[in-house]
Amino acid sequence: MTYLIDRRLQGKNKSAVNRERFLRRYKAQIKDAVGRAIKGRSITDIENGEKVSIPVKDVNEPRFGHAHGGVWETVNPGNTEYQKGDQFNRPRGGGGGAGRGKAGNSEQTTEDDFIFELSREEFMNYFFEDLELPNMIKTQLTQVVEFKNQRAGYNISGTPSNIHVLRSLRGALGRRIAVGGPSRKQLTALEHELRELREQGAEDDDPQVLELKHKIHHLHTRLLAIPFIDPIDLRYSNRIKIPKPSTAAVMFCIMDVSGSMDESRKDTAKRFFILLYLFLKRVYEKIEVVFIRHHTAAAEVDENEFFHSRESGGTVVSSALHMLNKIVSERYSNGDWNSYVAQASDGDNWDNDSVLCKQILNSQIMPRVQYYTYVEITDGPPQNLWEQYTEVAATHQNFAMQKIVTPADIYPVFRELFKKQPK
Amino acid sequence: MPRDPNNPRALPEQSEWTFDLIEQAHEEIRRVAKKFGLDTYPNQLEVITAEQMMDAYTSVGMPVSYNHWSFGKHFLSTEKSYRRGQMGLAYEIVINSNPCIAYLMEENSLTMQALVIAHAAYGHNSFFKGNYLFRTWTDADAIVDYMVFAKNYIAECEQRHGIDAVEELLDSCHALQNYGVDRYKRPAKLSVAQEQNRQKEREEYIQSQVNELWRTLPRREEAQKDAAAPPRFPAEPEENLLYFIEKYAPLLEPWQRELVRITRKISQYFYPQRQTQVMNEGWATFWHYTILHELHKEGIVGDGFMLEFLQSHTNVVFQPAATSPYYSGINPYALGFAMMTDIKRICENPTDEDRAWFPDIAGSDWLKTLDFAMRNFKDESFIAQYLSPKLIRDFHFFAVLDDDRSDKLTISAIHDEAGYRYVRQQLAEQYNLGNREPNIQVWQVNTRDDRALTLRHTQFQRRPLNQQAHEVLKHVARLWGFDVRLETVDPSGRVVSSLECRREKRARY
Numbered sequence: 001m002t003y004l005i006d007r008r009l010q011g012k013n014k015s016a017v018n019r020e021r022f023l024r025r026y027k028a029q030i031k032d033a034v035g036r037a038i039k040g041r042s043i044t045d046i047e048n049g050e051k052v053s054i055p056v057k058d059v060n061e062p063r064f065g066h067a068h069g070g071v072w073e074t075v076n077p078g079n080t081e082y083q084k085g086d087q088f089n090r091p092r093g094g095g096g097g098a099g100r101g102k103a104g105n106s107e108q109t110t111e112d113d114f115i116f117e118l119s120r121e122e123f124m125n126y127f128f129e130d131l132e133l134p135n136m137i138k139t140q141l142t143q144v145v146e147f148k149n150q151r152a153g154y155n156i157s158g159t160p161s162n163i164h165v166l167r168s169l170r171g172a173l174g175r176r177i178a179v180g181g182p183s184r185k186q187l188t189a190l191e192h193e194l195r196e197l198r199e200q201g202a203e204d205d206d207p208q209v210l211e212l213k214h215k216i217h218h219l220h221t222r223l224l225a226i227p228f229i230d231p232i233d234l235r236y237s238n239r240i241k242i243p244k245p246s247t248a249a250v251m252f253c254i255m256d257v258s259g260s261m262d263e264s265r266k267d268t269a270k271r272f273f274i275l276l277y278l279f280l281k282r283v284y285e286k287i288e289v290v291f292i293r294h295h296t297a298a299a300e301v302d303e304n305e306f307f308h309s310r311e312s313g314g315t316v317v318s319s320a321l322h323m324l325n326k327i328v329s330e331r332y333s334n335g336d337w338n339s340y341v342a343q344a345s346d347g348d349n350w351d352n353d354s355v356l357c358k359q360i361l362n363s364q365i366m367p368r369v370q371y372y373t374y375v376e377i378t379d380g381p382p383q384n385l386w387e388q389y390t391e392v393a394a395t396h397q398n399f400a401m402q403k404i405v406t407p408a409d410i411y412p413v414f415r416e417l418f419k420k421q422p423k
Numbered sequence: 424m425p426r427d428p429n430n431p432r433a434l435p436e437q438s439e440w441t442f443d444l445i446e447q448a449h450e451e452i453r454r455v456a457k458k459f460g461l462d463t464y465p466n467q468l469e470v471i472t473a474e475q476m477m478d479a480y481t482s483v484g485m486p487v488s489y490n491h492w493s494f495g496k497h498f499l500s501t502e503k504s505y506r507r508g509q510m511g512l513a514y515e516i517v518i519n520s521n522p523c524i525a526y527l528m529e530e531n532s533l534t535m536q537a538l539v540i541a542h543a544a545y546g547h548n549s550f551f552k553g554n555y556l557f558r559t560w561t562d563a564d565a566i567v568d569y570m571v572f573a574k575n576y577i578a579e580c581e582q583r584h585g586i587d588a589v590e591e592l593l594d595s596c597h598a599l600q601n602y603g604v605d606r607y608k609r610p611a612k613l614s615v616a617q618e619q620n621r622q623k624e625r626e627e628y629i630q631s632q633v634n635e636l637w638r639t640l641p642r643r644e645e646a647q648k649d650a651a652a653p654p655r656f657p658a659e660p661e662e663n664l665l666y667f668i669e670k671y672a673p674l675l676e677p678w679q680r681e682l683v684r685i686t687r688k689i690s691q692y693f694y695p696q697r698q699t700q701v702m703n704e705g706w707a708t709f710w711h712y713t714i715l716h717e718l719h720k721e722g723i724v725g726d727g728f729m730l731e732f733l734q735s736h737t738n739v740v741f742q743p744a745a746t747s748p749y750y751s752g753i754n755p756y757a758l759g760f761a762m763m764t765d766i767k768r769i770c771e772n773p774t775d776e777d778r779a780w781f782p783d784i785a786g787s788d789w790l791k792t793l794d795f796a797m798r799n800f801k802d803e804s805f806i807a808q809y810l811s812p813k814l815i816r817d818f819h820f821f822a823v824l825d826d827d828r829s830d831k832l833t834i835s836a837i838h839d840e841a842g843y844r845y846v847r848q849q850l851a852e853q854y855n856l857g858n859r860e861p862n863i864q865v866w867q868v869n870t871r872d873d874r875a876l877t878l879r880h881t882q883f884q885r886r887p888l889n890q891q892a893h894e895v896l897k898h899v900a901r902l903w904g905f906d907v908r909l910e911t912v913d914p915s916g917r918v919v920s921s922l923e924c925r926r927e928k929r930a931r932y
Contacts, residue, residue: 007469
């Protein structure tokens, strides 16, 4: 007796649980490895990073075994030159020779790393672990202003425009069958009886026949009285309103492009923006990005120009904030948009302008945006812009600021900016 | 003879398989196998995808298995090397169960499917059914059910006691899995119903035994009587460490004992496979070779089919020389296939040398002789019995003596008249599991004082333990719950070194 079974359609991820167990057990190591992977390469290809290695000694499963030493006598195939009694030196460095016939006992494998691939999803999860979009849940709960209609079966009451014809007629048909059933059965019986009487030769004026005819007439009338459609047959399409979560975000990138911002600082800023973008992408379906660059005057530009054109001259930060404010009120003022602002600068600003910045932020921008992040890419002492911003941060929870010195600082800074908020 | 197109049973010349064609090929193979007298369990062929093959790989070749991170690790590394194309997947996995389950991979061509059916469903299958080790030590009828029981039981334990507690315990059991085997005592038959019924009973009974052993309030008169010379425990050294732990570890909870038992049973089930690699693969390879050649002779398969088959066959039985960079030990397929073929040759066309070396089998009926060899040997004894001088010459076998007391390696024997017996003996020894694994047994338990457990490693050829031994010892200590010592003794019984793992004093959990 033989069975040939096609198992191909049955679950292929039988090992998923074991895989997940493995990841769970080595979470700490994998997180370290992911951290290293991120540091070691450009953040622009962060989403492709999937290969992770952790030291083999950590994942080793120890077993009793023999180590090299004592007497080993092994039989090997492929003798070409040796005679009995030949002596030769031990092969050095364990190359081909030392492993002869003892592959199972070799401890050399322990030096390598255990390398495996994380799926993109898993990788990003480790990357973003412990990070939470600040106040997002709160915003979603409080700011739901939009609803959408959705079908939800049928209802027995509603407006005439919602009558569902098919359902209503089906109901009517059912009712007619149900209500008319007994009468119809009786009618058939009576008609049968009448026919039998006739066959037996009864005349039209036979009292029995008359009575039967009368009854039949009565039943016919009753059946005709059953309404074709009745108010209880009516069914209405039911629609309910469900809250529609806002799934669109706009991210503003503001960067100082004055002469003091050199290429490496811009590069650092760029990584910061990308990281924020990646993070938002996990939460929102649709993200628009607006680039605003400024020196003494601000301009909205495309991405390429934003990062690659050079300007010179002084810095007036408030020009960018004015422009930001204008764009928000013109284009993103309705409730659909969650606005995030990421600003990068080297901290230079005209002295009296910083106070103005604080005022614009406090009075106009902060109430309108979900979150405002500011990174200062500098290794110098804090200047007046930093001081004024510190005051903003003190009064607004959704304002965060950090200092970055080298590209390697970005990731920790990012975590600091978006660390889990106590709820 | 090339494929005969007029033969109604001839298989079409195509590489795509269909279910009908597999049925047809299987029917032909079954007929030929029957003609050669192969006795098998019923077959269950299952077509699976490459992903499913990787799944099957990782759960120790069982259709069901409990969950553990180490299987996940295995899966990740398999997946990685497969994705990168560093490694092809095995063509087949076959499970020693009744019915015998053989997996056919979707990607394979019709030829390969036929090869796998002949190899796994008739070669391995008949070996599982016939070989004395498998007959004695494994229970093909019950294993799948037992694995289902184990999976459910362990999942239940995870719910009751937490994943971490179960995982820790399984880690420790896996570390000792090779020492969870009875080498001489025949195990009882497995049966799910009985397992479940007896499990409760056993839990209570074992606990009561343990309590007796570790009772902290000794009866007064006994205590005085025995104070001078506490009885030795265990009375005889115990080779099955997991068994000993399951029965006597003082602090284990009943469910933990059950888990130890499960890993021990699984280990026992795989023990014959570890002892018959060369024979098992040799036997299966010999039969796929013989059966497919027979089909070719009958005109059922064509030359194209044979060429494809022979190409993968020769890859499988390729043996690189010891000096080759590809050398990684003796290929069990190569050695096994060569020996099986050689036995047939000795039966059919014996030379004078064969008549001198194998007077019993030279010129006998090869089917009977091979069948006898398959049934009654394991790798070690099979090689000691049947490796012929001709094969030693063909393989150019030579023995190298590596003694750490001398600075040079010595060639102790080669493939010449003086060396045949020596090489054969050495090669057989090489397949003796008792020599390959360190011999470690439970030596003594200090029942009166600190409850420390002493294990003894009896040295073989002065070989030291590997560096992982201390890690393993930690696992033993975790299971035992108290201090554990490992003494290494030389053959004269002198302790040459010892390892110790102290258990932190702590409250019973």
